[in-house]
Amino acid sequence: MNLRPAKRPEGRILLTARWLVGHRGGRHVLIENGEIVFEDGAVVFVGHRFSGEIARRIDYGNALIGPGFVDLDALSDLDTTILAYDNQPAWKKGRVWPRSYLDAGPYEMYSREELAFQKKHAFATLIRNGITTALPIASLFYRAWGETPQEFDDAAEASAALGLRTYLGPAYRTGNQVVEVDGRITTHYDEPRGLAELDAAIAFCERHEGAAGGLIRTMLAPDRIETSTAQLLRRTAEAGRALDVPVRLHCCQSKIEYDLVLAQHGMSPPEWLESLGFLNERALLPHGTVVSGSRLVTRPGRDLEIIRDSGAAIVHCPLVSGRHGNAIDHFGRYRDMGLKIGMGTDTSPPDMIMNMQVGMILARTLAGNVAACRSEDYYDPATVGGADALGRSDLGRLQPGARADITVFDLDRPHLGQVIDPIQTMLLAGHGRDFADVIIDGRFVMEDRMIPGVDEAADKARAQSQFEGVMARYPERTHGHPAASEIFSSSYPVERAEARA
Ligand SMILES: [Zn+2]
Known part of the structure; x- marks a missing residue:
């Protein structure tokens, strides 16, 4: 290597x-x-x-x-958001595995070369957008299960070749949501598999921490709270302390997730994480939008206080949240509470400026007050805020x-x-x-x-054909297996030239 x-x-x-x-x-x-x-x-x-x-x-x-910008949830994918942008609900449109796909044995929809290409392509795109420190994130929908150490070995090579500063670690999980035949959403667990992935992720950290002259650091990345068992999160927190690396976990991202955690554990996501000893100054938590005190949660609680007092940081990704009809409510309140906030792109385009712009508009809209936030309130989390969340006083500032x-x-x-x-x-x-x-x-x-x-143009063409390959396999992974044309709607009726007889 x-x-x-x-x-x-x-x-x-x-x-x-x-x-x-x-x-x-x-x-x-x-x-x-x-x-x-x-x-x-x-x-x-x-x-x-x-x-x-x-x-x-x-x-x-x-x-x-x-x-340079510090991107704590840096898009490292051929982003699949476009497939769901106008195609909802998610569980009917291939965003949640159907029981039939799980029973048939989920498989990798991209080859090793394709995964390596998309990381290199994504890393180059981050650089074009002024992002100099990246903690990659990608979807697990089209994966057999978690991300693999091999693809992150390849990602490390791409990162070093481009000269990007990264914190790398394959995402892992012990569970996944499944749509049953009758449309109910349940969780399928495979704890031994997830724990083995955690062991492999720890070995990856030991192998790569400080590589490429210090440009490459490592992190632990359990995928999401609703696909994690207690044991996985406890062991992750222990490993994070032992390795002294950041630990990133998606939580407080959607109402469905919030309610699932509440139903399973009798606690809100932050309360459950606190009870597991998961929260500390190494924890990076995208997205922090669905919490007690927000419009979607009626149950009283201290979710934001728990996160703040633990020293964990919220990874704020206003563009992807806004596209899903969500927002931090509101940014000025989080800032005034003294929460640690860093930024993430998380979706296409990986444009930190667009994220700051959307965040600023949502913050003022939700506060109902133009004075709720100013430009520097967003430039700070995109630079020093992200660096501080990583414990890096040598980044995000000149x-x-x-x-x-x-x-x-x-x-x-x-x-x-x-x-x-x-x-x-x-x-x-x-x-x-x-x-x-x-x-x-x-x-x-x-x-x-x-x-x-x-070669940006050549890479864009390659990305398009690779993406079309994964789209063609969407019906296998969609509830009821409808044709691709039924899963992906068009904006207007499409007229095509008729084939000559
Ligand atoms: Zn996310």
Whole structure:
């Protein structure tokens, strides 16, 4: 396995632009015509008029130099959201395994090469969107069960080759939801299988922690609370402590999940996690939308207080939540409570800027108050918030001693309109694809929107045909096995040229 990232450029490199997001006294500052200098992968200077020697100077002109985004739920999939976007309910549309598929023996719908390709493609797309630290997430719908160490060995190679900073770990589970013939949703458990996957995930962490010159770290990733048994979560928490790695678990994501946990354990998801000793400062919890005190939960409780007091972080993914008719209610309240909040993309497009924009709109809508949140309230969790959730004071901020994970946001793009403050313009009109250059650990991983060794158009075509293959197998995995054309509706009637007789 080759886990050696490219060589760094020699000597000190100075970057300057109209705007620079520096970090002083624990908060971001905007430095007009600022300079940042880095060497050997670390930031050595942020400010004005650097007086030392430099090997190279780049003036980006009308641009914003800032820290890379930290994506705690980073899309590493050919995202299947599009298949369900206008096709609901989920259990009728292949999003929950039917009993017949489970009994026939679930199988991997992608080959090893296809899984390796989609990770490399997804990692490159994250870089294009200014994401410099990624904790991958993918769907398990089309998998035989959990993710495999082999595919994460391949992911580690792709991560090192691209120079992306990642926290890697195969997702595992002891259970899965099943639609019975009569339409009831039950849970099928295979605890020995899930515990064996946990052991393999621990071995993966031991093998890869700190690889690629420290670019690759590891994490434990039990998939979701409703597909986990108590034993799996207890052992995961113990392993997380022993390995000192982040532990990510989807919870408080949907009303169905909340009610399932309540029915099975007599406790809300945070109450159950607390009782298992699962919650601590290593825990990363997407999505935190369905909790006591929110509109969907009538049972009184202290869900958010439990999460906050444990030191766990909520991974906020407003785009995917909003698409499912959900939202944090509301962001300003979570912030004022002192909850730790990081951000995740979790869906396509993996655009952190779009996530911040949607989050800001939902926050103001749910608060019924335009003053409920400001642009910097979202830029913080996407940078320092995510880094702090990982215990990384050297990421998400640009100050001497931090890692040189730097993005260059082009303020000259015509759709951006006028600028009075670069962060406000980003939050009002920016796209994830407005980044021109991305630097990770002192390496230029994207220059002028080009990623070395990546042919974006060819990869897009390959992704489309790979995705069509999984779509063709959807009927096998859908309740009642309807034809694909019945599962996936069209927006308008489709007229096709008739085949010549
Ligand atoms: Zn998610």
